[in-house]
Amino acid sequence: MPLGALRATPLVEQATDRLREQIAGQEWPVGTKLPGENALAQMLGVGRSTVREALRALAGAGLVQARQGAGVFVIATEPEENWSTKLRRAAVADVYEVRMVMEVEAAQLAARRRTGEDLTAIEAALAGRRGAGNGSTAEFVDADIALHAAVVAAAHNPVLTALFTEFVPALRQGLIDLVDLLGLRSGDPHHGDAGHAALTEAISRGDAEAAGHAVREELNRTLAQLQAV
The missing domain is CATH 1.10.10.10 (Winged helix-like DNA-binding domain superfamily/Winged helix DNA-binding domain)
Incomplete structure (x- = not known):
């Protein structure tokens, strides 16, 4: 032809x-x-x-x-799937495992590198998460993601920030479904507040080990729930 x-x-x-x-x-x-x-x-x-x-x-x-x-x-007759497409098709638990590895390092870097502006943004995001406890599940999940995004931004690593941004669409709906399915906010509309407060405090005082531990514990709990569904 x-x-x-x-x-x-x-x-x-x-x-x-x-x-x-x-x-x-x-x-x-x-x-x-x-x-x-x-x-x-x-x-x-x-x-x-x-x-x-x-x-x-x-x-x-x-x-x-x-x-x-x-x-x-x-070398091929069909194009390779790009990263975003692969993430969308992946199981939420698989994406979460990788997210956990990435965010533990990001939290540790944030504790070492955060500026005054970063701390203000993280504290505002924590307040926003608490305020969203009175809203819909989608609003609560979006506020939770915003807090994690503020922590990642405080690491001042553009590659980590870009990776987190790529992960968000693959995580958001899965988290909304999980919260609703398990009724995680039925007894506590501010589910996970203590862990996120501990993360914020560790970053504020520059304690990298505690920051990594806080985010690891928080994400591990969610991952366990995802794997149990």
Whole structure:
């Protein structure tokens, strides 16, 4: 099947889609070497720079691989799932295990690195969590996540912050469902307040060991409940 020239913008996106279609349709089976940049540019009616960007996008999706001195080869017909998609499909308990490892370290770093502004933000988030105890489950979970986000931000590590942000969508609904399913707030609308207060106090006084212990204990309790469901 001929590729056919492309119409106007956005050319890179069009070129990427057209090449992806060829690969998915087995026009170029796994193991096949793609035509060179000049040939692809001529087939698609675009410049070499557009082809180069399209191939880079396909490589990022795990469909092709450039081999030094040999060319570009097809290595898969379906794109790899990105990190966000994998998190959405993962079991909440599995995501929580990784979250616990990440947040224990974040809490310890926060205790060592927090600034006055960080402490103000964490204390405000704790107050917000307490205030949300009178609200809906969704409001309570959002306030809880906001407190943990403030702690992670106080670690001043942009990679940890980005990872936590990626985890939130995969955790939020699972936590809402868990709280409702087990009735965790039926006897105490401020469920977990003591543990979060201990975390905040440990970070305030710069006690990294206590901060790590507080968040580990709190998340361990939730993980045990998740695994029991």
